[in-house]
Amino acid sequence: MPTARTRPPANRGSSAQARLLGLATFILSEPGPVSRRRIYEAFPDDYAGSPAAKEKKFSRDKRDLERLGFVLDREDVPAADDQVAYLIDARASALPPLELAPDEAAVVWTAGVSALRASDHPLRDELESALRKLLVGAKGLPPRAAATEELAAEGAPASGALLDKLVDAWERRRTVTLDYLRIATGEVVRRDVDVYGWGRRRGEWIFAGHCHLRDAERVFYLSRVCALKVDARRRDPYRVPAGFDVRRWTRQQIWDYDVHPPREAAVRFRGSLARVAGQLLPAARLSPDADGGRVARLEVRNLRGLVRQALAWGPEAELLEPAEGRAMAREMLATLAAALDGRAP
Known part of the structure; x- marks a missing residue:
């Protein structure tokens, strides 16, 4: 791994470095190389003004990112308007040494x-x-x-062995039988699953496939698997659907969970959240509002999950639609207020 340059960017304060880290995080989170136009759209407040002003600031940001230790690569994209895109090689990048006080x-x-x-x-x-x-x-x-x-932990972690067995079954296209913990009730249920793929979501191993009990695609958390074995009753290997993409599940947010049919929702972001609205709700359609904020419209399959997240974002986020979601938010806030007062809602 190359050694990071230790000279920091020009001293423009901690907020400037936080902005650079936000830019790096955005580029790393994209599935492929990112064009300058895409970057300008994601950070409209940072890259404002004429095309020349945007290019000058972006050139300075590229230098500062490299001084922070990020390896910023260019890739030619002849068919695109910009004809060049950028990506960060996370494996080759290295942040400057961290000095900690005792x-x-x-x-x-x-x-x-x-x-x-x-x-x-x-x-x-x-x-x-x-x-x-x-x-x-x-x-x-x-x-x-x-x-x-x-x-040393008390006992070796079980996830490594379970993951090895899961991958082996997937490679041989063999159905697995799970003893799976249902968090809502605390009971352990048995499921037969044809594993289509696996990955990490927000730091936790998950796998997705066809659940024989539900006769549908489902996602499972490896940490909730109490036991796993290959189903010896089924001899023929199953087939993974041609259109299956595990990223549908690894990138799934709580409001994407299949709780109800798709519904339209809208969230308004103001202040500091307006500039990162596209990162908070990457699948949403964004539009400006009259007060300088941004409105994000998207389909959700778990409205309560979106309501909880909107409340967690704080006062700079407001759920506009649907009315049922606003009622949920009022109910949650009333319950919280009652709990803080030490009385029932």
């Missing part, structure tokens, strides 16, 4: 060890590696941090 290192160490011992996260190996590096490079850690057995 008390900061102790906090990071304590939190990391706790997460490592209590979690079956798919990135636990990377976390353990990071903690061992912290052990070597940081000063002021408590004496017990020198005992690397702190990093």
Whole structure:
């Protein structure tokens, strides 16, 4: 991995660096190379003015991203208007060295060890590696941090073995039988599943395929699988549908869950959220409103999920439609207010 340049960008304050990190995150989140036009549309407040002004600022941002350690590659796209697009190679990029004060290192160490011992996260190996590096490079850690057995969890994580069995069954196109934990009721149910694909969603392993019980495509969390075995009753391999794309599931948001038929919804973003509306609701159709905000319109299959998320975004996000969703929001806020007052709603 190349060594990151340690000279920071020109000192324009922490907000400028936060903006650059936002730009890098946007480019990394896109499925392919991103054109300048797409970047300008995603950050209209940052790239305003004439074409020459936009190009000048973007050129400066590219230099600053490289100084932060990001490897920004160009790709020629002859058929596109810009004829050039950009992507960031996450594997080749490296941020500048992080210097932690002794008390900061102790906090990071304590939190990391706790997460490592209590979690079956798919990135636990990377976390353990990071903690061992912290052990070597940081000063002021408590004496017990020198005992690397702190990093060992009680019992090996089960997700690795389950994932290996899942992948093996997928490669051979063999149906698997799951003992699956249903979170809503706490009961363990048995499911026969033809696994079509797997991936990570928001840091957790998931897999999707045909559920024989529901006779439909469903998504499953690996962390909720209590037991998994190949179904010996079915000898013939199944077929993965030609149009299946696991990204439909790995990129699925809570408002995409199949709770009800598709419904139109609209969310208005103001202030700081207006500039990142396209990142908050990437599948939405965006339009400006009279007050300088942006309105996002999209189809949802779990209206309550969108309502919860809109409330979590805070006062700069407002659910406009449908009326039923606004009623849900009022109900949730009333319940919360009653809980804070210590009384029933």
